[in-house]
Amino acid sequence: MAAVMKKPSKLLIALVNGGALLDYRTKDGSTAMHRAVEAKSLEAVKTMLDLGGSPNYRDGKGLTPLYISVAANADPALCEALLHDHAFLGAQDLQGWHETHQVSIYSFALALFVFSVKLLPDSIQCPQDLRAQVHTAWRIDERQTVCVESQ
Numbered sequence: 001m002a003a004v005m006k007k008p009s010k011l012l013i014a015l016v017n018g019g020a021l022l023d024y025r026t027k028d029g030s031t032a033m034h035r036a037v038e039a040k041s042l043e044a045v046k047t048m049l050d051l052g053g054s055p056n057y058r059d060g061k062g063l064t065p066l067y068i069s070v071a072a073n074a075d076p077a078l079c080e081a082l083l084h085d086h087a088f089l090g091a092q093d094l095q096g097w098h099e100t101h102q103v104s105i106y107s108f109a110l111a112l113f114v115f116s117v118k119l120l121p122d123s124i125q126c127p128q129d130l131r132a133q134v135h136t137a138w139r140i141d142e143r144q145t146v147c148v149e150s151q
Contacts, residue, residue: 003036008044012051022053029060037065037082040074046081055087067091070102 002011016022023031033053036044045065049055055065063071066087069078089099 003032003044003048004039004041005044008036008041009047012044012047016051022048022051023057025057029058031057031059031065033057033065034059034063034068037069037074037078038072040069040072040078042075042077042081045078049081049085055082055085058091061094062091063093064088064091067093067099067102070099 002008002015005011022033025031031053033045033048033055034057036048058064064087066079066082066089068074069082071093092098
């Protein structure tokens with residue numbers, strides 16, 4: 001509940017200091033991080049990451065907070081915050097789509113830019129087929145991405 005509030009930081013900190021588990025799973029397998037991403041609450045996501053919450057837990061459908069943020073067309077800063085805290089790529093939905101499919105299919109130019117900047121270095125753990133999808137998506141959406149890059 002705290003994850004979806006308007007100003008969640010103080011309440012989240014108080015709950016964790018009182019013994020609440022950040023990575024507690026609900027019946028459907030989602031965590032507070034999943035709920036915060038669904039609510040598009042950057043402040044809640046950053047607070048939970050700072051408090052040690054994991055960006056890599058999968059819900060009952062096998063989806064990570066990163067996948068949800070891309071599929072919901074959330075603020076690219078959410079993607080960036082999750083990637084900065086070492087969120088893994090590779091979550092697959094029931095149709096077999098990964099995060100990079102969502103980015104390329106829906107032409108989220110800014111999110112694509114975040115993905116390409118944050119994930120293309122070889123030091124980042126990313127399966128080779130997903131790396132190729134990002135390159136392909138970059139070429140498909142090149143005109144929009146160049147506009148974003150130059151701003």
